[in-house]
Amino acid sequence: MTHNSFYHIGFGRDDLGSHPPTLALLSGDPERARLIAQEHLQDVRRLSENRGLNSYVGSLPNGRPVLSATSGMGAPSLSIVVNELVQVGIRQIIRIGTCGSIQPYVPVGALVISNGALCRQGAANDLAPIEYPAVADPFLTVALVKAAEELEVEHYLGITASVDTFYEGQERTDSANPYLMRSLQGITEEYRRLNVLNYEMECGTLFKMAGVYNFAAACVCAVVAQRTVDEKVILEQKDVAVKNVIAVALRAATSLIQ
Known part of the structure; x- marks a missing residue:
């Protein structure tokens, strides 16, 4: 964790390396975020488990860097996380x-x-x-x-x-x-x-944030x-x-x- 880490997500731009991700896979459940990172991503590195908002950086099979992050339950928690993710450079979010x-x-x-x-x-x-x-x-x-x-x-x-x-x-x-x-x-x-x-x-607030903040968002739910x-x-x-x-x-x- 660097000195410029954001208060809630527990990391900042400097923690993302020389090729930072612009895509985040966002799960409400911290265990789902961990599972995605550890079982499906390559070269995984834990960024933070601050406040149960677990975040990991890794890469997809095609080499693209990606975040697996936790939004927490509900729109108020998600709104905090997404605001800070956009500040570290995330431009695409898929809610899972x-x-x-x-x-x-x-x-x-x-x-x-x-x-x-x-x-x-x-x-x-x-x-x-x-x-x-x-x-x-x-x-x-x-x-x-x-x-x-x-x-x-x-x-x-x-x-x-x-x-x-x-x-x-x-x-x-x-x-x-x-x-x-x-x-x-x-x-x-x-x-x-x-x-x-x-x-x-969560997705209603995520979609409105995407419009206001000018990033791309989608949602798929089981x-x-x-x-x-x-x-x-x-x-x-x-x-x-x-x-x-x-x-x-x-x-x-x-x-x-x-």
Whole structure:
């Protein structure tokens, strides 16, 4: 760690070497960031594990340098990490996440590639007006779709509901708080009828940051819950789904032009 390290991510430009990465693979889970780095990248070097925001630098099979970094859970944490990553030179970000499907035809184990987000996130409101579009970069998104097709992984392209809370905000009542405000009662069915595919907690703010900060962002998530059936995460199928989402993101990343 150098003297010019950023407070939250725990490293700075000088820590990235003579050929610094401009692409980051961003996971909410620090263990996923570690797994991507240690099992899929070459010449891996740990940059920081500050505050659980694990970051590693390595290279893809084609030699391109890349960061595997942790955003933490939710938009406020992600907004801090992404701001600092942009300051160290990152210009492309692919979020590799998990999500819950709200459409009956999008099963657990499949992937959702977000081309835009219904953004119901307070952090995003500090970036731009609520009407500001939360859209993915088309080139990164096409790369993800092509990678999923080539790997023959079941995937769906569409709109994601990006919300701030896991329980109330996604209309879960099987929790410490079984009461939902009237504004949230029936929200999942409303989103389903609007052809929203899934719930997650980060990409809306990521997409708005990309527009405001002028970088490219995309998001691919493994479906680990089927909300038309149950509120719970299906742990038995999570490992395979996460393995597939990592494989698709890495293949897409390898195909990109620097």
